[in-house]
Amino acid sequence: MSRTAGNPTPRRAPTMADVAQVAGVSHQTVSRVLSDHPNVRESTREEVQRAIERLGYRRNSSARALVTRRTLTLGVVACNPTLFGPSSTLFSLEEAAREEGYLVSTVTLRRYSATALREAIEHLSGWGVEGIVVIVPYREAVNALTELSLPFPVVTVEGGHTLPVPGVSVDQELGAQLVTRHLLAAGHSTVWHVAGPRDWLEAEARISGWRRVLEEAGAVVPPVLEGDWTPLSGYRAGQELAGRVVGGDTRAGALPVSAVFVANDQMALGVQRAFREAGLSVPGHVALAGFDDIPEAEYFAPPLTSVRQDFAAVGQASIRLLLSRIESGGRSGAEDEHVLIEPRLIVRGSSSPT
Incomplete structure (x- = not known):
């Protein structure tokens, strides 16, 4: 059967033998370069690497596993x-x-x-x-x-x-410290916190970092509002906080609500909606910050301050x-x-x- 121009024979994938031939070395030398063996001259190693790049050679992991007895x-x-x-x-x-x-x-x-x-x-x-x-x-x-x-x-x-x-x-605790210090430096007398579930280690660490900064600054530590990472739990916490602002909590020792640190961005979205429904602007009435820096954070209205994890x-x-x-x-x-x-x-x- 003749081969047509529109249906060329698929090109064979290059092998280790092809690399050895182009580099002018033995099959064993190529194997040593691929396994990063120390007993290979640098000039030879470079020659093999050039041949690999030229041919587009890729190692066969299955074959390598058979030889090394590793999966x-x-x-x-x-x-x-x-x-x-x-x-x-x-x-x-x-x-x-x-x-x-x-x-x-x-x-x-x-x-x-x-x-x-x-x-x-x-x-x-x-x-x-x-x-x-x-x-x-x-x-x-x-x-x-x-x-x-x-x-x-x-x-x-x-x-x-x-x-x-x-x-x-x-370093979850450090992240919480960074955001809490930022809010205090903006002039707020204290910072409220909407936390994650109490059995999560990350939530524990973020509470610890938040509390430590407030105590070191001599600021009053507000009671923690607990969420479950979902926007709904943030929304409910936001309703409670908004009630303190709009209702004008006049109880003895009542703390002002002017800054809130939320333990993740999804809950912060819920808090932000509760504030908006209560007629509160962010950051005009209450400054708001989250944690995680999800891709959507910069598209919140207004864009959300957050802690980015690498x-x-x-x-x-x-x-x-x-x-x-x-x-x-x-x-x-x-x-x-x-x-x-x-x-x-x-x-x-x-x-x-x-």
Whole structure:
């Protein structure tokens, strides 16, 4: 059968042998360059890299796994992946793992418990993962993890610093301190707080940072209003706060409501709507700030001041820490190693008059 111009034969993917031929070296030398073997001259390494780029060669992970007897697969256990923080963390972990040449197998749970965690770990073990990252936002999850015998290296994300397991976290307390100091510096006598659920470690840390700044400044610490991360819970908290402003709370010791720090941006959206319905302007009557800096934050009306978490840095640090444990066979002596990622305050119109 003749070949037509419109249907060319698909081009064969370049092989390691092709790279060796173009670079003028042996197949074994190419293999050593790809595995980052130290006994390769720098000039030879550069020649092989040029050949790889010229040919567009890509390593066959399956073949590599057969040779090294490694699966090149990492596991992730996550809970509530529909929320912005957990979903962003999960995405960053998968992206960082791919950059290192690993696949990710993920198990999502409705709720953490010792039994659910054990079953998830057994499932991932059956798939031959070399190590796992466990996203542990709840105190209950931390307690459950301490009860388990772990068959391979494990790294936690947002698990706090009390676990005898390596972990990576955003410095939630610092983020809360940054936003609270910002609101006090704007001239407010105190700052109210709409918190996340009490069993979430992130919510605990944000309360702690907020309270510490107020106490250090000698400001009165208002009672905490608790939400559940949803806009509806923020809306209800906003109605309560708006009532204090519009109703003119005249009780002895009543605190002014002129600044509110909300523990996430979705709840801040609910607070903002409650204020608007009560005839209160932001920031004219009440300054408002959130946490997470979701993509929509800058399109709020007015744009929302928020604390940005570097999820990409969380993913990269977590995967690097896990791979270091895998390479050392879990004997790196880093059982208590915890990496803190600094957040950044993004100031917008909701916290300062235009």
